[in-house]
Amino acid sequence: MKILAITNAVPDPRGTLTTGDLNINSGGVKWAINPYDEYAVEQAVQLKEQRDDVDEVIVIAVGGDEAVTALRHAMAMGADRGIHIVCNDVWHDDLYVAKCIADAIETSGDTFDLLLCGKTNLSRDSESMGPALAEFLDIPHVGSVITLVVGDESATATHRVAGANETVEVKLPALVMCDKTLVDPRYPPLPKVMQARKKPLETIEPTTITSKTAVIEFNSPPEKGACTVIEGSPEEMASELLRVLREEAKVL
Amino acid sequence: MGKILVVIEPNQDASMQMFTVAKELGGETDAIVMNDCECVSILPCSTAYNFSMDMYLPLQATDAVAKAIEISGATTVLIAATQVGRDLAPRVAARCGGSLIGDCTTVSNESGSIQCTRPVYGGKFVATIQAGDGLNIITVRPNAFASTDETGSPTVQTIETNHDDRETISAVEESGTNEMGVADADVIVSGGRPMGSEENFASLYELAHLLGGTVGASRAAVDEGYQPVARQVGLTGTVVAPRLYIACGIDGAIQHLAGMRGSQVIVAINTNPDAPIFKVATYGCVIDLFELVPALTKQLQQSPQPA
Numbered sequence: 001m002k003i004l005a006i007t008n009a010v011p012d013p014r015g016t017l018t019t020g021d022l023n024i025n026s027g028g029v030k031w032a033i034n035p036y037d038e039y040a041v042e043q044a045v046q047l048k049e050q051r052d053d054v055d056e057v058i059v060i061a062v063g064g065d066e067a068v069t070a071l072r073h074a075m076a077m078g079a080d081r082g083i084h085i086v087c088n089d090v091w092h093d094d095l096y097v098a099k100c101i102a103d104a105i106e107t108s109g110d111t112f113d114l115l116l117c118g119k120t121n122l123s124r125d126s127e128s129m130g131p132a133l134a135e136f137l138d139i140p141h142v143g144s145v146i147t148l149v150v151g152d153e154s155a156t157a158t159h160r161v162a163g164a165n166e167t168v169e170v171k172l173p174a175l176v177m178c179d180k181t182l183v184d185p186r187y188p189p190l191p192k193v194m195q196a197r198k199k200p201l202e203t204i205e206p207t208t209i210t211s212k213t214a215v216i217e218f219n220s221p222p223e224k225g226a227c228t229v230i231e232g233s234p235e236e237m238a239s240e241l242l243r244v245l246r247e248e249a250k251v252l
Numbered sequence: 253m254g255k256i257l258v259v260i261e262p263n264q265d266a267s268m269q270m271f272t273v274a275k276e277l278g279g280e281t282d283a284i285v286m287n288d289c290e291c292v293s294i295l296p297c298s299t300a301y302n303f304s305m306d307m308y309l310p311l312q313a314t315d316a317v318a319k320a321i322e323i324s325g326a327t328t329v330l331i332a333a334t335q336v337g338r339d340l341a342p343r344v345a346a347r348c349g350g351s352l353i354g355d356c357t358t359v360s361n362e363s364g365s366i367q368c369t370r371p372v373y374g375g376k377f378v379a380t381i382q383a384g385d386g387l388n389i390i391t392v393r394p395n396a397f398a399s400t401d402e403t404g405s406p407t408v409q410t411i412e413t414n415h416d417d418r419e420t421i422s423a424v425e426e427s428g429t430n431e432m433g434v435a436d437a438d439v440i441v442s443g444g445r446p447m448g449s450e451e452n453f454a455s456l457y458e459l460a461h462l463l464g465g466t467v468g469a470s471r472a473a474v475d476e477g478y479q480p481v482a483r484q485v486g487l488t489g490t491v492v493a494p495r496l497y498i499a500c501g502i503d504g505a506i507q508h509l510a511g512m513r514g515s516q517v518i519v520a521i522n523t524n525p526d527a528p529i530f531k532v533a534t535y536g537c538v539i540d541l542f543e544l545v546p547a548l549t550k551q552l553q554q555s556p557q558p559a
Contacts, residue, residue, distance in 0.1 A: 017376055035488055091379070095345055095352045122487055125372050128342035128354050131310065135346035140311055140419040143339045156422065160482055161335065162433050166307070167423040174418075180488060181481055212351035212384030216367070218377045221513070227520070227536040237537050238547035241519065244535060249517045251439075251496045252463065 001054045002110060005044040006101060006117040006129070007037040007074050009066040031066040033073040036118025038185035039178035044116050045078035046183060047150060056080050058112075060104065062097045062206065064088045076188035076196035083108075084203045089211070094121070094128035096211040102136035103207040114155065115175040119144050127177070134175040141175040142168050146182055253279030253361060254327035258297065259317060259337070262289040266332035266394035266436070271296050273330050273390075273397050277361045283406070284320040286313060286336075296404040299324060303411040307424075308336050311416040314343040319411050321348055321387070328366065328383075330359075333391035335435055341391045350387030357396045357493070357514065366390070374487050374510030395438060395495050395516065431457075432466045434485055439465025439496045442485055442512075445472035446501035446523075446541065453478055455545050456500060462552040468492065468512075470502045486511035500541040504529030521545070 011017060012030040033041075041059065048054040059074040060083040061067035071082035085100050105112065115137075117130045127143070134141035142157040146165070149156045155174055158167045188196070230240050245252045256279045258270040274281040284301040285292045292302045301323070303316040317340065321329060329344065331337040333355045345352035356368040357378075366383035368390060383390070434440055441460040447453055447469075456467045469479035471486055485492050487507040493514035500521045502508060505528075512518070513532045520533035521541045530536045537544055 011373065017373060093352065094342060094354070098342070098346065120491075123373055125370070125374065125491065126354055127338050128352060130342075131339055132342035132346040132352070134310075135314065135343040140416070141343075143310075144335075160433070161308075162436060165425045166421055167425070168309075169420045169422045171418040212386075213353055214382045214384075216380045216382050218372070218379050221371065221375060221378050225534070227530050227533040229536045229538065231538075234539065234543040234547040235551075237539060237544055238551050241535060241537065241544075241548065242551060245496065245517065245519070249496075249534065251517045 001051070001113045003044045003047060003054060003057045004105070004112040004115045005037070005040045005057060005059045005074060005079060006115065006133070007041065007059050007061045007070040008034040008118070008121050008123070009061065009063060009070040010034045010121070010123040031069045033070040034118050034122055036120050036122070036178060036180075037070065037074070038077070038118075039180065039182050040116035040118050041074040041077050041079060042183040042185040043148060043178055044114075047114075048078070058083065058110070060085065060101055062087050062092065062100050068201070071201060072193075072196050073188070075199045075201075076193045077186055078192075081200040082202070084201060085206050086203055087206050091211065091215040093211045093213050094124060094126050095132050096209065098129050098132035098136055099209055100206045101133055104204060105137065111173070113172045114150060115139075115173070117175065117177055119177045119179045130175055130177040137173070137175070139173045139175060140170040141177065142170055143177045144179045145176050146179050148176060148182060253277055253364065255279060255325050256281045256328045256330060257321055257324050257326035258283040259329065259331040259340070260285045260291070260295065261332070261334065261336055262287055262291065264332065264334060265399050266334055268399045269394070269397045270330040270332055270392065271400045271402065273359050273392055276397075277328065277359065277366065279328070282320070282324040282326060284317055284411070286316070293406070293408055294403040295406055296400065296402040297406045299409055300406040301409050301411050303413050305413070307421055308339075309415070309419050309421065310339055310343055311419050312413050313340050314347055315416070316411050316413040317344050318347045319413070323409070323411075327387055329387070329389045331389065331391045333393050335433070337391050341389050345389040348387055348389075350389050351384035352389045353381050353383060354391045356390060356392050359390060359392060371514055374507075375491075375513045376510070393493050393514070394436065395493065434466060434468045434483060434490050434492050437466040437492070438494050439463045439498075440468045440485065440492060440494045440515075441465060441498045441500065442468035442470065442502055443473055443478070443500045443541075444470040444502035445476060447473055447478055450478045455549065459498075459545055459549050459552070462549060462556065463496070465494065465496070470508055471505070499529050499533070500545060502529055503527040504532065
């Protein structure tokens, strides 16, 4: 069995990003593996540790140099090798990323029984890559998975839907989007980080397609007006708050 | 503007908002309803497609929507960015060779081509995105557009789909309550660590229900075990953008702010006037939540919200 974990690098949320015309200037920003991708990598590594039939855990990422940060972190967690699809465009949409990965899988000749990715990408604020990749590969997928049992020919995954936990059985190969609480991602100790630097990392060019959508501009979100402070006794505050919510903000 | 196809989840108000988006774009509109629903025959559109699917399954739903796109000749597909919508849209885009613009907060027709804006980098920036040539699949955040009461008398056409045996729902375990999830809620009353216990959250549920909404929690409150992870609002919880967000005893860590700053109106209730939450709040109340929440609840009980 071969497992592919898909990773992304995202800017540290505490860092400062500034907008340019068509660019987000990320100079000086620290990049890290997308937190949800850590669940995917951890799940992949645990399956390899628990089962005798997992030959290899491979990690893949699309992006510029920052993607290497995510790949090396995943290898320090225990992935065997990495594939870096080099793309220096500032903006690439989820469909583009999914297509690049689908094409890379096809070209590599590897067949994966299980693909794991994070539920959300925290830089694109998006959950679209996983379902799109599954569709390009013509395999089933399950979103927001909180428990996963992998059998020989199928996987049983539980995810949250409105008011319930739904358990879905999918035939392998399948793609699973990993949510919080699925596993507890390990923090790799320094020796593992050092070892990961020596693990094989293949660099490949993306297929020639470009994103079909284009970003015209990045802006800071519209400034919220200053906060209106409401004063008085608890009763006065309550009635004034309900009044402004009804009459001014018109949200009630 | 070419033909527009609106994808409808039964009993989901956010889906009905897509007709408002369609109207704004201008263009003949068809709809496809996931599962049989009496609503199909009165939707405000030309042709309404439907198909049978008791519970959402991605492969089957993709198949049905792709067929509807082909039959209707739609070049724009509008889907509410609910849990189901976000899961379905990328598959449909990949299946039909379209482009995808997800989670938009505005959608407009700029001389015949579609432009959307959506938050990126945890809401720190807003990206303006130009739709591609050909087919565009667009998901729109719930409550970014008003709903519609309009009805119509469309031609109804049923689409045949088969269950794909590579995906099967094997169990559904009700999580005890019918409490709605934070992602789909219109109004969220959120509590932080000062809530102090799971029992104290009952007062937030009472207030939230009077307002027709549900309860969220900060990471600190979830880590303390006061609320389940599913209720966590923030970058590593759920990113939400309701019409009204009431933060009770939440200081506003950057990850929390990034997860809720897109809300239309934010009310902050906090004893610390310097808490970062006041920087994103529309209305601020510097007071102990345990004093204000009961007062709000009492007044709402006396003059309830119109349903």
